[in-house]
Amino acid sequence: MxxxxxxxxxxxxxxxxxxxxxxxxxxxxxxxxxxxxxxxxxxxxxxxxxxxxxxxxxxxxxxxxxxxxxxxxxxxxxxxxxxxxxxxxxxxxxxxxxxxxxxxxxxxxxxxxxxxxxxxxxxxxxxxxxxxxxxxxxxxxxxxxxxxxxxxxxxxxxxxxxxxxxxxxxxxxxxxxxxxxxxxxxxxxxxxxxxxKIRDEMWVKLWGNMAFNPLSALTTATLDIITGDPELRAVCRQMMLEGQAIAERLGVRFAIDVDKRIAGGAEVGAHKTSMLQDLERGRPMEVDALLGSVVELAEIVEVPAPTCRIVLALLRTRARLAGCY
Missing domain, CATH: 3.40.50.720 (NAD(P)-binding Rossmann-like Domain)
Structure with missing residues (x-):
C-alpha cells in the first residue's frame, strides 16, 4: 500500500x-x-x-x-x-x-x-x-x-x-x-x-467545534471557562441547538444530547482551542469550515440560526482585524 x-x-x-x-x-x-x-x-x-x-x-x-x-x-x-x-x-x-x-x-x-x-x-x-x-x-x-x-x-x-x-x-x-x-x-x-453514517460522526465533533472555537477566539477563554461560565455556556448551547436543527434537517441523528456534548468539552479542561491558538500565532483561522459552512447549510435547508449568524459576523471581524482571515 x-x-x-x-x-x-x-x-x-x-x-x-x-x-x-x-x-x-x-x-x-x-x-x-x-x-x-x-x-x-x-x-x-x-x-x-x-x-x-x-x-x-x-x-x-x-x-x-x-x-x-x-x-x-x-x-x-x-x-x-x-x-x-x-x-x-x-x-x-x-x-x-x-x-x-x-x-x-x-x-x-x-x-x-x-x-x-x-x-x-x-x-x-x-x-x-x-x-x-x-x-x-x-x-x-x-x-x-x-x-x-x-x-x-x-x-x-x-x-x-x-x-x-x-x-x-x-x-x-x-x-x-x-x-x-x-x-x-x-x-x-x-x-x-x-x-x-460518517456525517453523523462528523457532526458530533463539529457540534462542539462550531461553538467552542469561535467563542474562544472572541473571548480568549479556554474550554473550562466557556463550558463553566453560565452566560458563555448559554450562548454555546444555543449555537449547538441551532446546529442540531440544521443537521437533523439533513438527515443526521445525534447519539447524545447537547448537554452531554458540552460536558465532554468541559472534561478537556483548561484547553485552548485550535482557533484560539491560530489567533494567538497570527495564522489563518478555520472560520468558514467550522461556522461559515454551518450558516450556509442553514440557508440551504431554511432553518433559522440567529445566534450562529451573530457569532459568525463577530468572528469574521475579529479574524480580519487580526490578519487571520
Whole structure:
C-alpha cells in the first residue's frame, strides 16, 4: 500500500510516524520549510505516552516527487485546501482514494447524500468549485479525527491524547478501500472503525467545534471557562441547538444530547482551542469550515440560526482585524 500524507503537521505527522513504524505501508510525507528539513536530516520524532521513537518515512517537498499513491491522507487546515488541490494532482492515479481528515463541513458533504440537495457544492469551503472538480468526491473516504497533537519544534510531533480515526464512505457502503485503510491504521495502533453514517460522526465533533472555537477566539477563554461560565455556556448551547436543527434537517441523528456534548468539552479542561491558538500565532483561522459552512447549510435547508449568524459576523471581524482571515 502506497500512502501519502499531504500536510504533515501535528495530525499528519502522528499518522505518518505510526504507519511508518509498523513498516507494512510505504509512507511518503509532503511537507515544507524547517519541518521538512528537520525530518529529512533527523527523521520524524514522535513523543507519545512518555515514550519517544524516531522513524524515517520518505519526506519530500512536492507531489511531483511523491508520484501516484493508493491513498492520499489530507490533513491540511480547511482554508488551505483550495490552494493545494491543484498541487495534489500528481498524487492521483486512476484509483487513488483521498482521505479527507479535515475539520468542519467538507467540500464533498452533499456527494451521494440522497435527497433534494444531492451533489450540491458548499461555497464556504469551496468558493469556486475547483476543489470538487480537482479532488472529485468519488475519490473521497471521510475521516473524523479525534486525537490531539502538536508540533513543538520542527521534525517533532507531541501526541497529547486520543487514538481514533473514524472512516466512512459518502454513500454509506463498507467498501474494500475503506476496509483496507482501516486495517492499516489498526495495525499501526489506531482505532479506525468504518461507519455507514460518517456525517453523523462528523457532526458530533463539529457540534462542539462550531461553538467552542469561535467563542474562544472572541473571548480568549479556554474550554473550562466557556463550558463553566453560565452566560458563555448559554450562548454555546444555543449555537449547538441551532446546529442540531440544521443537521437533523439533513438527515443526521445525534447519539447524545447537547448537554452531554458540552460536558465532554468541559472534561478537556483548561484547553485552548485550535482557533484560539491560530489567533494567538497570527495564522489563518478555520472560520468558514467550522461556522461559515454551518450558516450556509442553514440557508440551504431554511432553518433559522440567529445566534450562529451573530457569532459568525463577530468572528469574521475579529479574524480580519487580526490578519487571520
Amino acid at each position: 502506497k500512502l501519502c500524507i499531504f500536510g504533515a503537521g501535528a495530525i499528519g505527522g502522528l499518522m505518518a510516524a505510526k504507519l511508518a513504524a509498523k513498516g507494512d505501508v510505504d509512507v511518503t510525507v509532503i511537507a515544507r520549510g524547517p519541518h521538512l528539513a528537520a525530518m529529512q536530516a533527523n527523521g520524524l520524532k514522535l513523543v507519545s505516552d512518555g515514550q519517544e521513537m524516531v522513524v524515517r518515512p520518505r519526506c519530500v517537498a512536492s507531489a511531483e516527487e511523491a508520484g501516484p499513491q493508493d491513498y492520499v491522507l489530507v490533513t491540511l487546515k480547511a482554508h488551505s485546501l483550495p490552494g493545494a488541490a491543484k498541487q495534489m494532482q500528481p498524487l492521483l492515479g486512476e484509483n487513488t482514494a483521498i482521505v479527507s481528515a479535515i475539520n468542519g463541513i467538507p467540500w464533498w458533504y452533499f456527494h451521494k447524500l440522497a435527497g433534494p440537495y444531492e451533489d450540491r457544492r458548499v461555497a464556504s469551503v469551496d468558493p469556486d468549485g475547483s476543489v470538487w472538480d480537482l479532488l472529485h468526491p468519488s475519490r473521497v473516504i471521510g475521516c473524523v479525527v479525534y486525537p490531539a497533537a502538536e508540533v513543538p519544534e520542527p521534525g517533532v510531533i507531541e501526541h497529547t491524547y486520543g487514538d481514533r480515526f473514524t472512516l466512512g464512505e459518502p454513500d454509506g457502503t463498507r467498501s474494500e478501500r475503506a476496509n483496507a485503510l482501516s486495517a492499516a491504521l489498526v495495525a499501526a495502533g489506531f482505532k479506525a472503525p468504518v461507519r455507514p
